[in-house]
Amino acid sequence: MKIVMLGAPGAGKGTQAKKIAEKYKVPHISTGDIFRANIKDQTELGQKAKTYMDQGLLVPDELVVDLVVDRVNQPDCDSGYILDGFPRTIPQAEALDKALEELGQRVDYAIDVEVPDENIVRRMSGRRACVDCGATYHMVYAPTKKEGVCDRCGGSLILRDDDKPETVKKRLDVYHEQTQPLIDYYKSAGILKEIDGTIDIEDVFSEIVKILGE
Ligand code: AP5
Ligand code: ZN
Numbered sequence: 625m626k627i628v629m630l631g632a633p634g635a636g637k638g639t640q641a642k643k644i645a646e647k648y649k650v651p652h653i654s655t656g657d658i659f660r661a662n663i664k665d666q667t668e669l670g671q672k673a674k675t676y677m678d679q680g681l682l683v684p685d686e687l688v689v690d691l692v693v694d695r696v697n698q699p700d701c702d703s704g705y706i707l708d709g710f711p712r713t714i715p716q717a718e719a720l721d722k723a724l725e726e727l728g729q730r731v732d733y734a735i736d737v738e739v740p741d742e743n744i745v746r747r748m749s750g751r752r753a754c755v756d757c758g759a760t761y762h763m764v765y766a767p768t769k770k771e772g773v774c775d776r777c778g779g780s781l782i783l784r785d786d787d788k789p790e791t792v793k794k795r796l797d798v799y800h801e802q803t804q805p806l807i808d809y810y811k812s813a814g815i816l817k818e819i820d821g822t823i824d825i826e827d828v829f830s831e832i833v834k835i836l837g838e
Pocket of ligand 2: 754755757759778
């Protein structure tokens with residue numbers, strides 16, 4: 625099962641992708657997480673990506689595409705995977721389709737998690753991420769057991785650099801310009817599934833399970 629998650633920044637792609645990965649036992653591949661890990665490790669890729677991410681801009685396609693194509697060719701992706709945050713531009717989607725075609729494969733589902741812009745800024749200001757393991761929480765909608773402490777690893781929680789309101793607004797503009805066209809792209813391919821992302825986390829997941837099957 626090869627799944628692409630679509631949706632605005634903060635729509636809940638990562639939250640749902642983790643749940644899908646757990647239930648269907650496929651790897652969760654998040655390009656945002658890969659970049660953040662590279663920033664933390666101060667790699668060359670991380671340093672390059674950071675200059676774009678901090679401004680709310682997309683990292684150039686050439687820094688993303690090969691990385692993802694290599695990743696989906698790893699043996700643990702044989703039975704499928706869930707891509708979260710990729711593709712984000714039409715050229716990225718075309719590059720993915722081309723790479724899959726060479727293997728005689730295709731994307732099975734593109735799941736678009738829909739949340740209006742007004743809700744997004746509110747969600748982002750409450751999001752907290754673990755500095756150590758990257759787990760994501762929300763102060764109101766997905767709180768930790770102990771305030772400021774990661775449930776999973778005990779690490780401390782921070783507001784992501786790019787979750788400041790002015791950067792979130794820029795990310796939304798970039799989303800509408802560069803990423804939203806993918807909705808039509810996957811609609812034309814006949815694999816688009818649209819989901820209401822404004823309902824509770826568990827209810828969103830139930831809708832996804834209805835699509836993917838038990
Ligand atoms: P990335 O990390 O992919 O960020 P994003 O797409 O902006 O998505 P987010 O991680 O912000 O949100 P999400 O939809 O995963 O929401 P979440 O589940 O956390 O990318 C960051 C940057 O990296 C980009 O700006 C770009 O620069 C670069 N980049 C990455 N991939 C790239 C690519 N392919 N090409 C070029 N550049 C790339 O949920 C948000 C919050 O809401 C959480 O606190 C959560 O707990 C809460 N929440 C979730 N669901 C619900 C719900 N149903 N109800 C209430 N609260 C909810
Ligand atoms: Zn943690």
